[in-house]
Amino acid sequence: ERAREILERADERGDNRLGVEAMDLLDAYGIPTPEGTIAEDPEDAVSAAQDIEGSVVMKIVSPDILHKSDIGGVKVGVEPEDVYDAYEDLVTRARNYQPDAEILGVQVQEMVDLDSGTETIIGMNRDPQFGPLLLFGLGGIFVEILEDTETRVAPVSEREATEMVEGIRSAPLLRGARGRDPADREAIVESLQRLSQLVTDFPAILELDVNPLVAGPDGVQAVDVRLTVD
Ligand code: ADP
Ligand code: MG
Structure with missing residues (x-):
């Protein structure tokens, strides 16, 4: 199973904190992710960008x-001719921040349309008392400022996942308030259930x-992930 392999490889490296190198975990559980690869040198990055x-x-x-x-x-909107230099610049910034940082490479990822989508967050935290708590809310800066989230214990049913999505105070935003494109709420519900399955299995x-998790009018895209493993 692909998900197990990803976690085992991280374990072999001794990493218990993972970032976008674990994107395939989501993919393996059917949570849509933008096209992307991890380049290990600037040439690699250039050919990934060409694809x-x-x-x-x-x-x-x-x-x-991880932040x-x-x-x-993070560099958004990098033009093909700038990819080589961007690779080196990102590594330099990382080294300046932490000289001995373990660097796995640079992810080259497809652009996701944030204008027609809403940045949401789906997550899970294991609570010593309640067990795995799934979370849904608006993402980006909103998540800290509004404290507008819904949580349920995993595994969640379709009904519970729907309650989470419809239950946040900002739900009207997802339904298309103020002339926005309505977000594909069914796709968010499905992703929550798939995440629920993932954390139940592992x-x-x-x-x-x-x-x-960018929620657009036609589906969702998981643009970033981070996790901690035992
Ligand atoms: P981090 O949370 O570690 O800073 P992210 O991958 O979440 O890194 O990137 C930071 C922000 O950059 C995102 O919240 C999003 O606004 C923007 N961003 C990241 N990836 C993409 C993408 N593929 N398309 C469009 N915008 C993106
Ligand atoms: Mg992020």
Whole structure:
């Protein structure tokens, strides 16, 4: 099973904190992710960008740097001719931040349309008393400011997942308030159930966040992930 392999490989490296190198975990559970690969050198990055076409997003991949934009580790809208230099720049920034950081490479990812979508967050935290708590809320900066989230104990039924999505105070935003495109709420519900299944299958996953899960009019895309494993 693909998901098990990803966790085993991380374990062999001695990493118990994972970032976008674990994107395939989501993919293996049917949570949609943008096209993306982890390049291990600048040439690699250039050819990965060629496969994607158009401008790309580039992110430093390091178990020591899980809040990538805090250190300037995310570049959005990189043009093909700038990919080589962007790779080196991202590695330099990471080294400046932490000279001995373990760097796995740079993720080259397809651009996701944030204008027609809403940044949401789905996640899980194991509570000593209640067990695995699934979380849904608005992502990006909103998540901290609004404290507008819903939680349920995993595994969740379709009905519970729907309650989570419809239960946040900002739900009207997802339904298309103020002339916005309504978000595909069924796709969010499905992703919550798939995440529920993932964390139920792998008790070793202690916490996991997909932030953002971009909810567009036709489906969702998990753009970023971080998790902690036992
Ligand atoms: P981190 O949370 O570690 O800083 P993210 O991967 O979440 O890194 O990237 C930070 C922000 O950059 C996201 O919240 C999103 O707004 C933007 N972003 C990241 N990846 C993409 C993408 N593929 N397409 C469009 N915007 C992106
Ligand atoms: Mg993020």
